[in-house]
Amino acid sequence: MITAGVDCGAKNVKVVILKNGEVAGKAMVQAGMDAAESAETAYAAALKEAGLVPEDVQKVVATGAGKNEPGFKDDTVTEVGADARGMHLLHPDVRTVIDIGCEEGRAIKIDAAGKVVDFAINEKCAAGAGAFTEAMARALEVPLEEFGKLSLESTQAIPMNAQCAVFAESEVVTLVHRKTPKPDMARAIHDAIADRITSMVRRVGIEEKIALTGGVAKNVGFVKSLREDLETDLVIASDPDFTGAIGAACVATDS
Amino acid sequence: MAQDEKGAEYWRWTESRWTSPDVNWQDGEVVSAGVDVGSVSTQAVVMVDGKLYCFASMRTGSDSPESANNAMKWALDGTGLTLDGLHATVGTGYGRVNVPFATKAITEIACHARGGNFMYGPTVRTILDMGGQDCKAIHCDERGKVKAFLMNDKCAAGTGRGMEVFADLLGVHINDVGELSLKVEEEPPPVSSTCVVFAKSEASGLLREGWPKEKVLAAYCSAMAHRVVTLLERIGVEPEFAITGGIAKNPGVTTRLSKELGVELKTTDMDTQIAGAVGAALFARALYIKKLRKS
Amino acid sequence: MIANYGYKDGSGDFFISIDTDKCDGCGDCVEQCPAGVFEMVENEFDIEDDDELAAVKPDQSRKLKYACGPCKPAAGFEKAELPCVRACEPDAIDHSW
Numbered sequence: 034m035i036t037a038g039v040d041c042g043a044k045n046v047k048v049v050i051l052k053n054g055e056v057a058g059k060a061m062v063q064a065g066m067d068a069a070e071s072a073e074t075a076y077a078a079a080l081k082e083a084g085l086v087p088e089d090v091q092k093v094v095a096t097g098a099g100k101n102e103p104g105f106k107d108d109t110v111t112e113v114g115a116d117a118r119g120m121h122l123l124h125p126d127v128r129t130v131i132d133i134g135c136e137e138g139r140a141i142k143i144d145a146a147g148k149v150v151d152f153a154i155n156e157k158c159a160a161g162a163g164a165f166t167e168a169m170a171r172a173l174e175v176p177l178e179e180f181g182k183l184s185l186e187s188t189q190a191i192p193m194n195a196q197c198a199v200f201a202e203s204e205v206v207t208l209v210h211r212k213t214p215k216p217d218m219a220r221a222i223h224d225a226i227a228d229r230i231t232s233m234v235r236r237v238g239i240e241e242k243i244a245l246t247g248g249v250a251k252n253v254g255f256v257k258s259l260r261e262d263l264e265t266d267l268v269i270a271s272d273p274d275f276t277g278a279i280g281a282a283c284v285a286t287d288s
Numbered sequence: 289m290a291q292d293e294k295g296a297e298y299w300r301w302t303e304s305r306w307t308s309p310d311v312n313w314q315d316g317e318v319v320s321a322g323v324d325v326g327s328v329s330t331q332a333v334v335m336v337d338g339k340l341y342c343f344a345s346m347r348t349g350s351d352s353p354e355s356a357n358n359a360m361k362w363a364l365d366g367t368g369l370t371l372d373g374l375h376a377t378v379g380t381g382y383g384r385v386n387v388p389f390a391t392k393a394i395t396e397i398a399c400h401a402r403g404g405n406f407m408y409g410p411t412v413r414t415i416l417d418m419g420g421q422d423c424k425a426i427h428c429d430e431r432g433k434v435k436a437f438l439m440n441d442k443c444a445a446g447t448g449r450g451m452e453v454f455a456d457l458l459g460v461h462i463n464d465v466g467e468l469s470l471k472v473e474e475e476p477p478p479v480s481s482t483c484v485v486f487a488k489s490e491a492s493g494l495l496r497e498g499w500p501k502e503k504v505l506a507a508y509c510s511a512m513a514h515r516v517v518t519l520l521e522r523i524g525v526e527p528e529f530a531i532t533g534g535i536a537k538n539p540g541v542t543t544r545l546s547k548e549l550g551v552e553l554k555t556t557d558m559d560t561q562i563a564g565a566v567g568a569a570l571f572a573r574a575l576y577i578k579k580l581r582k583s
Numbered sequence: 584m585i586a587n588y589g590y591k592d593g594s595g596d597f598f599i600s601i602d603t604d605k606c607d608g609c610g611d612c613v614e615q616c617p618a619g620v621f622e623m624v625e626n627e628f629d630i631e632d633d634d635e636l637a638a639v640k641p642d643q644s645r646k647l648k649y650a651c652g653p654c655k656p657a658a659g660f661e662k663a664e665l666p667c668v669r670a671c672e673p674d675a676i677d678h679s680w
Binding site: 066136157158159164165168196197198199200203206207210211 | 421
């Protein structure tokens with residue numbers, strides 16, 4: 034059976050082609066002005082990688098903030114449902130899923146069958162999502178890819194008071210004036226967001242194993258801060274950008 | 289940071305100072321002062337026997353005590369009055385404990401109620417302070433005593449800082465944002481994101497779609513007005529109603545706010561940014577008189 | 584006076600209100616709150632009054648959604664059973680969410 038999963042995130046559109054439970058092709062493109070168009074582009078690229086044509090695909094399921102946009106979708110699934118399903122396929126022993134995307138953070142508790150038991154979402158506020166780290170990296174003029182690594186070089190923990198991304202930018206400016214080393218500021222920023230994510234996870238209850246997915250999972254600085262805050266080990270999803278898309282493709286297979 | 293052709297930053301609002309032509313400190317019995325050290329701006333006010341004598345309003349620097357000193361120095365500039373001539377000083381605002389020459393620190397909520405009462409008259413019952421990094425809604429009685437309040441200093445939406453971000457994004461001077469936003473022929477739907485970070489990306493999208501600046505500003509000003517209206521719902525609006533703080537000078541927000549609430553706004557010929565410092569100076573006077581009575 | 588501490592952000596309303604006319608300054612809420620949200624402060628609203636009042640710490644008021652999270656319904660609590668609400672004999676504390 035061949036199915037496709039499309040994850041229309043706030044920043045990127047991810048597409049996965051699933052052939053008999055295995056990933057046959059995948060693609061990620063930046064969500065441009067026109068989400069439907071970006072989805073088409075990503076879909077075509079993923080099909081090309083899999084060596085398939087649209088007619089080969091039996092069902093397409095979309096998820097993510099822009100899940101209603103792609104014209105070629107057959108059905109949609111919630112982000113929480115897609116995350117749970119995708120994670121269960123990749124790491125069946127995971128019971129708590131943390132997904133931090135660009136504009137949203139989610140904590141999902143799943144049972145042994147991969148069914149959602151409980152979840153908490155932080156949305157509509159940049160402070161609990163990847164947009165926070167992005168804004169801070171920009172304020173410090175550090176490329177996002179290096180921002181996480183920079184944090185690992187920190188020698189001291191300094192607290193951040195601001196709970197808002199915009200106020201945090203002003204706070205960072207003050208820290209720069211005080212000649213605070215950049216690695217320490219990077220760590221303060223990652224500690225701050227990790228602290229908020231941990232509180233969100235505690236709301237659904239922590240059950241091992243815990244996995245982290247979403248674009249922010251690639252940020253080693255954040256991962257370190259979150260590990261320390263949760264005081265437990267953390268499974269990092271094997272391909273964190275695609276967990277939702279894989280989940281959506283699984284949902285397409287299930288139905 | 290974006291700058292115009294003269295090198296001025298778009299978000300930078302005008303600093304100001306003023307001395308009353310009608311009041312003379314040499315004739316006064318009690319000379320009291322209030323300093324409001326906010327996270328974005330600092331105001332120093334001197335009152336003589338409960339009358340406004342002089343003030344200065346400037347941007348807060350990275351150091352609170354220094355900002356307080358600078359603002360007071362500027363307020364006293366050319367008056368012949370010195371710090372030693374102040375009988376009592378109250379510090380207020382975010383950096384209130386860091387005013388080196390203050391007799392006491394008092395929360396900005398109490399000071400805004402007292403200051404609003406002075407500036408808008410005793411009939412004011414609801415004061416909305418829209419400051420640089422917070423937004424306060426206060427109910428007060430005819431003496432300016434607080435009956436209920438709420439303060440939001442966690443989130444930049446609905447604050448001057450949020451407006452600065454937009455002035456910078458659009459390359460429009462913060463002083464002109466309000467007027468420009470009112471130039472639209474038809475009111476656009478408000479920006480849908482509350483969060484300033486997300487609203488900013490939404491606005492960038494609108495600009496790419498070809499929206500003119502005034503339309504984007506109108507969408508943001510009405511979003512801010514709406515946001516504050518929902519915040520006010522928690523404590524309700526009891527007339528008469530007045531707005532203090534920097535945003536009170538932005539007609540793009542105040543006009544829309546008053547329309548959405550269906551409540552008229554009281555006006556004042558005083559600078560709306562000094563309300564907290566005025567309240568602090570009035571508290572300083574009351575404290576000094578209380579001390580005199582005891583001794 | 585009703586003092587509302589907390590905030591409203593994109594994700595919702597998070598306020599703890601304290602009725603300062605009911606608050607007797609006992610400090611039980613400070614002891615009972617597992618997250619250390621409360622503190623006793625001087626009554627700055629009335630310069631004639633020398634009694635202390637319960638208030639929400641400023642740094643906590645900016646993250647109430649998170650600080651109070653472990654006591655909220657998701658963790659099995661009802662509003663009336665919240666440690667702070669239960670600890671307050673004069674019934675001065677309320678939560679908006």
